[in-house]
Amino acid sequence: MAPKVLISDKLSPAAVQIFKDRGVDVDFLPEVGKDKQKLLEIIGGYDGLAIRSATKVTEKIITAADRLKVIGRAGIGVDNVDITKATARGIIVMNTPFGNAITTAEHAISMLMAVARQIPAADASTQAGKWEKARFMGREITGKTLGLVGCGNIGSIVAARAIGLKMKVLAYDPFLTPERAIALGVEKVELDGLLNRSDFVTLHTPLTEKTRNIIDADAIAKMRDGAFLINCARGGLADEGAVRTALDSGKLAGAAFDVFVSEPATENVLFGAPNFVSTPHLGASTSEAQENVALQVAEQMCDYLLDGAVRNALNMPSISAEEAPKLAPFVRLAEQLGSFAGQLTETGIEGIRVEYAGAVSEMNTQALTSAALTGLLTPLLQTVNMVSAPILAKERGIKVEEIRREKQGAYETYIRLTVLTERQERSVAGTVFADGKPRIIQVKGINMEAELGAHMLYITNEDKPGFIGHLGTELGTNSVNIATFNLGRTGPGEDAICLVEVDGAVPKDVLARLESVSHVKQVKSLRF
Template sequence: MAPRVLISDKLSEAAVEIFRSRGVEVDYRPDLGKDKDALLAAIGDYDGLAIRSATKVTAKLLEATDRLKVVGRAGIGVDNVDIPAASAKGVIVMNTPFGNSITTAEHAIAMMFAVARQIPAADTSTQAGKWEKSRFMGAEITSKTFGLIGCGNIGSIVADRAIGLKMRVVAFDPFLSDERAIDLGVEKVDLDTLLARADVISLHTPLTEKTRNIIDAAAIAKMRKGVILINCARGGLVDEAALRAALESGKVGGAGVDVFVDEPATENVLFGAPNLVCTPHLGASTTEAQENVALQVAEQMSDYLMKGAVSNALNMPSITAEEAPRLTPFVKLAELLGSFAGQLTETSLSGIRLEYEGDVAEMNIKALTAAALTGVLQPLLQTVNMVSAPVMARERGILVEEVRRAQAGAYENYIRLTVKTERQERSVAGTVFSDSKPRIIQVKGINMEAELGPHMLYVTNEDKPGFIGQLGTLLGEAGVNIATFNLGRTAPGEDAICLVEVDGEVPEAVLAKISALPHVKQAKPLEF
């Protein structure tokens, strides 16, 4: 029986034709995504669900079907998909991360001009017969400083367009290397420097806990008076109430806003503010972009349903069916090693070296490297996956080095990941034993053996008597239960590492107390 796909949002007709040409039955019901109850009743009849942003793929919807195998999002954002719930049900979630990049970049530039020259207000006034030429005094863009917050795929395109307009471009992006910045023709700066120097600031970063409200009242206070702010990325990056106050005071000279915290935004604190241009999340809304993402999602879903091939999946590695049984535990190890290093990295990455030793060196290390890069980039780029991670690393000028060698030590299989930053190199190594469970076996040259649980506490300290007791006491008094406790040191009395699995999150106040213990150099929670 041919697989069936439901398209529950408005999608290009080209997608329908691709599904049918690949042997997939398809039902095009573009208004169904807006009707939760009707979608809930219908979902059990389909193997695939193709969506844009209107359909909400909730845990409740996923629980209503045992047939669904794949959800395909035509576009990059998957805020409307409960990925953990999909993973728990064994449903693959795919997106199309690069199909609308140019369109979104062009919209940001268009918004800059619209704000700088007050085009929407001037149009309304002129068509009302007012001819208020002196009222609409604009700002020239040439030679101004353009500040990019986020310089990945879309941000780099915006940078190119801004340079073409004879603007000076400065960029803040933790993953942007000096070499990549030079290639793009932008100056890499820290966030405070960007806020202080930029005449125009444009956001091109995902919404994560680290980037939420990255533009708040404190950030606005550091900006130049009269700055233009553009957000065509994600609602939630900007504190809307703070922006409203800044527009009214004149601190922010104008703003172009395409995205909002709550969408559809039929009411918003920003509406009615002076020198504000708003659009209804049009960043990806061109005929070309809609065609691109529709074609991509249909091709990806068809390839999976008909051939079992997985690409651009957010919750599953891209591995062929033949490779899966042997490779999967090493993919998990590589991603854990990457996540471990990524969560501990706080400065710009310049390079990543992966060393494969023993039997694993003969495997598909492309998939393993992609998994490791996914782990490294995940803390700041939450939508990254095994397909997009290598591309995002290249875009940011992160040099990736792979080394294969025969078994040289005690372990039959061995992977070491080294992260290079502006200040230092940090390495972490692991292996997979016969039980197929990944283990950490070395951190920063210190030998230890540890499994990684969902909640870990990483502590570096001087090896002095009494530390373990003090740490255990602090955790115990806070009601944080220890599941496993792993130690390693370079030599008695010298550098030591403590890796503790706990049964829940460690409160900030407890972390502060641990950090304040004598001889503790660093205490950081890790999530896996």
């Protein structure tokens, strides 16, 4: 059955056509995003949800979205999506961070120039028949210092444009490396240094608990007298009341905001302030940007729903369309290794160590580790997938370690998963053969080769004559058919492992009788 997507906001018709052309069922209902009750009623029937900013994907919506696999935001900001709840439900949240970057950066530069030269007020005055040249004395930007709070994709474009306008650019961004700063031609500084050195401060950072009100009364007090503040990023980055006070007092010579704490902003404390320039969240509002982000989100959602490729996800490792087919069998292997270990683990898990050797070490190991965690946690928590597994592991204090190394031993490439519990360490290793099928190649240090079927019987025992015959008789007597039989041991008479694929579930009384044999240590029925 083809996946089904709901578009609940206004999106380009070309984006709707992309879904149809790629074989995805799509319902284009651009008014539903504003109707919370209607969205709640119908969301359970969709695998994907494509939105802009009008749709609020709350915990209530996510709880009702039984089939939902992916939420695609046409644009950058995802503060209208409860990402934490989506992640816990295993729903990928993706955005389009590059489609409107240039448009938003250009708007910031436009707002900077507008407030520096008081263009909106001068326009209104002139069209009212006045000629107030003396009233609208402006400020040049050439030679002035611009402070960027956030120097990511959009911030770096603003920096390039500002440098072209002969401005000196400072940047505060914890993720900006010294090498990147040099390449951009900006000076990396701390926030306080940026505030007291900048003639213009422009905000280009996401809204998080750390960045909320990053420009408050204390921050404004550290700014130069007569500085300008521009916010074309997210409402809430600046304390609107504090900005109004600073404009009224003349501490700030001007401010230009495209975004507000409450939108649509039909009224706001900043409205009517001296030299305050505002626009109704137009940062991404050009025909080029609207088309770009709509097409991008449609392609990204189709790539995931049809091919398993993940791009620009905020809660899942990226998997390109090119690497998805190559990665898929190793994802399956990692999940099987995790499931194998998880079903055998009976005490609290403290940590896991995943070792990647050979060619697989060059792959997207973050995705593979997520798959291993999915397999490991599923027997314990049931509803787990590659999106939710890492956060669920973190919540439970499970430490995760990755090791990459070159080829070792007889196999060209393999994955070894070691689970650390309160009582012991248990390791299991596997590889993918040329047929693309995962194989177990080692359990607890004992070499063996086994393909995992839907029903498996796992037995550890002392290597004693007659046990295999006894096992075969016990299973045969109880109509349990053996599909494959795999053995391994450390040496004659020592520890041995038996991994048997059977055609159906083994009855509990059969398991109990096998476990009662004196030289048997553990008997487990496994499902894959």
